[in-house]
Structures are given as structure tokens and as C-alpha cells.
Amino acid sequence: MTPPTVTLAKALNTALRHAMREDDRTLVLGEDVGTLGGVFRVTDGLTEEFGEERCFDTPLAESAIIGTAVGMAMYGYRPVVEMQFDAFAYPAFEQLVSHVAKFRSRTRGALPLPLTVRIPYGGGIGGVEHHSDSSEIYYMATPGLTVVTPATVADAYSLLRRSIASPDPVVFLEPKRLYWQKDEVALPVDTGPLGWAAIRRPGTDATLVTYGPTLPVALAAAEAAAEHGRSLEVVDLRTLSPFDEDTVAASVRRTGRAVVVHEAHGFAGPGAEIAARITERCFYHLEAPVRRVTGLDVPYPAPLLEGHYLPDVGRILDAVERLEWPATPRTSGAAA
Numbered sequence: 001m002t003p004p005t006v007t008l009a010k011a012l013n014t015a016l017r018h019a020m021r022e023d024d025r026t027l028v029l030g031e032d033v034g035t036l037g038g039v040f041r042v043t044d045g046l047t048e049e050f051g052e053e054r055c056f057d058t059p060l061a062e063s064a065i066i067g068t069a070v071g072m073a074m075y076g077y078r079p080v081v082e083m084q085f086d087a088f089a090y091p092a093f094e095q096l097v098s099h100v101a102k103f104r105s106r107t108r109g110a111l112p113l114p115l116t117v118r119i120p121y122g123g124g125i126g127g128v129e130h131h132s133d134s135s136e137i138y139y140m141a142t143p144g145l146t147v148v149t150p151a152t153v154a155d156a157y158s159l160l161r162r163s164i165a166s167p168d169p170v171v172f173l174e175p176k177r178l179y180w181q182k183d184e185v186a187l188p189v190d191t192g193p194l195g196w197a198a199i200r201r202p203g204t205d206a207t208l209v210t211y212g213p214t215l216p217v218a219l220a221a222a223e224a225a226a227e228h229g230r231s232l233e234v235v236d237l238r239t240l241s242p243f244d245e246d247t248v249a250a251s252v253r254r255t256g257r258a259v260v261v262h263e264a265h266g267f268a269g270p271g272a273e274i275a276a277r278i279t280e281r282c283f284y285h286l287e288a289p290v291r292r293v294t295g296l297d298v299p300y301p302a303p304l305l306e307g308h309y310l311p312d313v314g315r316i317l318d319a320v321e322r323l324e325w326p327a328t329p330r331t332s333g334a335a336a
Contacts, residue, residue, distance in 0.1 A: 003186040008156045009179040012042045012118075014187050015160040016080065020050050026164060027072060028055040030065060030082030030118075039084050040120060040179050062092040066117070070099055073113040078164060086121040087130035093138065100169045101144030115169045116160075121149075122213040122263050123295075123310055124177030126303035132176075133300055134264035136212075139171040140241045140273070146194060147241040149173040151215035153183035155238060158191040166194065173240075175213035197244035199251065203233030206257035206320055209248055209274055211237040214261045214311055221261075221316035230320060240270065248274070249281040256287040257323040261311050266294035288324035 006014075020026045028043055034057040037044030046055035058065050062083060069079040083089040089096075096117070103113045123132035139147045148163055148170055150156040156174070163170040192198075200215065201222050210218040215236050222232040235251050237244060252258045258278050260271035271292035278290050293311045301309050 003184040005182050006153050006185045006187065007179065008150070008153050008174075008181045009040055009042050011153045011157040011185065011187065012160055012174065013044055013046075015157045015164075016043065016046060017049065018188060019078075019080075019161060019164045020046065020054060023078060024054070025076060026054075026078045026080065028080045028082065029058050029069065031058060031060055031084050033057060033082050038082060040174075040176070042118070042174075042179075043082065062088055062090075063095055066092040066095040066100065069115050069117075070095065070103075070113065073115045074111060078114045078116075080116045080118060080164060083117065083119045085127070085131045086119055086133040086135045089117070089119050089135065096139070096145065096169075096171070097142050101142050103144075104168060105144065112167045113169050114164075114167050116163045116166075116172055117169070118160075118172045118174060120176045120179075121173045122175050122177060123300060123306050124213060126306070127176075128303065129300065132306070134262070134295060136173055136240055137264055137268070137270050139173075140270060144169070145241065146170045146239065147173065148194060148239050149175065149212035150238065151175065151178065151212050151236050152191075153181060154185050154189045154191050157185070157187050158189055159194065159238065161188070161190075162194050170194070173212060177213050178216070181216075195239045195242045195244060197238055197247040198236045199233060199247070200236045201232070201234040203231040203255065205231045205255055206259065206323055207233045207235060207248070207251045207255045208259050208261055208316065209235045209237065209251075209278075210261040211240060213263055217311055217313060218261050218316065221313045221320075224313055225317060225320060232320065243274070243277065245277055245281060248278060252278050252282045253285040256285055258282075258286075259291045259293060259316065259319045259323070261293045261316055263295045263310055265297050266292055267297045269294055288322075291319040291322060293319045
């Protein structure tokens with residue numbers, strides 16, 4: 001029987017519903033998550049099923065939302081917080097860095113915080129300032145936080161369930177422009193643990209390392225490159241911290257070349273750390289310096305300009321062609 005067609009938003013909603021059914025310690029809180037069901041309808045229907053004590057609206061005070069969730073987690077609950085948009089989470093950043101990330105080490109392991117912070121992030125929906133930031137590097141740079149971002153419908157369900165079940169805090173970044181992406185998936189589904197990357201397309205000539213909103217762009221670039229004789233492998237990181245160095249390094253050692261693709265800015269962005277680790281692990285296998293295709297080093301632009309800001313197929317293919325290929329390219333495909 002053909003599995004039902006599910007959007008990424010519906011997969012997240014189903015993950016929350018299943019987690020709340022299985023464990024009455026799981027609570028959902030945030031701005032407009034109750035009656036409205038969230039700006040992107042990810043919490044749609046949860047208040048009706050579980051009541052206002054388990055899915056409830058909060059004041060417009062992000063720092064207070066995280067602080068409340070910290071207290072809940074300390075008392076044995078498993079709160080799931082929704083931040084309406086990426087940049088709205090910045091007022092709560094101090095709580096995340098000073099308290100959420102440090103609690104396990106501060107209490108010598110006696111008091112972990114099973115807290116999940118869901119944050120819609122990234123561009124591509126025509127949002128204005130504060131509605132399209134790629135803020136992942138701030139969380140990646142904070143020891144004590146696990147940082148997760150799904151790029152497929154199945155991963156949206158599975159990784160959110162894994163995040164809620166984690167004994168430690170997870171920042172769960174949801175690519176806004178993929179909320180309405182559809183796939184045929186029978187839920188529940190388990191796509192593996194946190195901390196593992198996935199090879200979404202095998203290849204032999206170069207590796208595209210990406211995650212979240214740019215996975216479909218990287219796959220489209222790989223498809224376009226294949227028409228011109230380049231075989232590109234596409235690695236979806238799935239979890240940004242901890243970073244799955246083994247899967248990425250094994251891929252780059254096979255292909256000899258790498259391009260890191262993401263929406264966040266380039267300078268001191270995620271690609272800088274990923275490129276450094278590839279260089280450390282794969283230096284003697286690299287045929288060319290690791291390239292990056294990223295958002296530009298400017299504040300997120302107005303909607304009419306975001307097409308110039310976001311990585312696209314053309315920019316990825318340009319980076320691939322600058323990977324110092326020999327005059328006579330080696331044969332592509334499985335026989336190479």
C-alpha cells in the first residue's frame with residue numbers, strides 16, 4: 001500500500017502528538033501555540049486533544065519562556081518550546097547559553113535538562129527582518145547544546161522524537177521554506193539517532209556538504225552537474241552539533257574535493273568550522289581547497305533581494321568548477 005502524503009509541518013505535528021500521548025510529562029509552550037496552532041500550524045490541534053495545561057500560550061517574552069521551561073525540566077517535565085521565528089529567539093539567548101547549556105556540568109551530571117527548543121529558521125519565504133535569520137552558528141558555538149535540523153519529512157518526525165526523548169537540551173531548527181514540502185511517509189518512522197549524517201546522493205567526483213533548507217538546492221545542483229559529467233555526492237548533516245566528522249571525512253576521502261553549502265553568512269559561519277575539520281581529517285586526500293557557498297556577509301535582505309542572497313544551483317556549480325580540476329577530467333560514475 002502506498003504510504004500517505006505528509007508535509008514536513010504535519011510530520012512535526014504528528015511527532016509532538018505522539019510524544020505527548022506516550023508521556024504526560026511532555027508539554028508544549030510558546031506564543032500562539034494553543035488556539036491558533038502556531039504561525040506555521042505545527043501545534044495545530046494539540047490544545048484540543050491535551051488541554052491547556054499541556055499545550056498553552058505564553059506572553060510575548062522569549063526569555064521568560066525559556067526560563068519557565070528550565071524550571072519545568074528541573075522538576076521532571078519534558079517541555080518543548082516554540083520560538084515563532086529565528087531572530088525572536090535572541091532575547092532568550094542568554095538563558096540558553098548561561099543556564100540551559102550549562103546545567104548538566106554545573107550540577108556534575110545530577111540535573112540534566114530534557115528541554116527541546118524548536119526554532120523556525122532560514123529564508124526563502126519572503127520574510128522581512130527578524131523573520132529569515134540563519135542563526136545556527138550561535139547555537140553550534142555553545143558547548144552543552146545539541147543542534148538538530150531536518151531536511152526531509154521523515155527526519156522531521158524522527159529527529160523531533162529523538163530530540164524530545166534526549167535527556168539533554170536540544171535546539172531543533174526547522175527550515176521554514178520546507179514546511180510545505182511533501183513526501184510519502186508512513187508515520188511513525190525512525191531514521192536513526194541524533195549525531196549521524198546521511199548520504200542523500202552518492203557520487204565520485206566531489207562532495208557537497210549541506211543541511212536543512214539547502215539540501216534540495218544541493219541535490220538539484222548535483223542533478224545538473226551530472227548532465228555535464230560531474231558526479232557529486234551530497235551529505236546531509238542532520239545534526240550540526242555534534243558534527244558527524246566520520247561520515248563527512250569518509251565521503252571527502254573518496255571524492256577528493258568538497259563544497260560546503262548553507263544559507264548562513266560565510267565569515268565565521270558553519271562552513272568555516274566544517275571546512276577546517278575536513279582539512280584536518282582529509283588533508284592528504286584533497287585535490288583542491290574546500291570551497292564554501294553561503295549567504296552573503298550582510299544582514300538578511302528585503303524579500304525582493306533574497307534570491308541574490310541565498311545559495312542557488314548556479315553558485316554551487318560555479319564553486320564546483322573552481323575545485324582545480326585536471327585538464328582532462330577523470331571519468332565520472334561508479335566505474336571511476
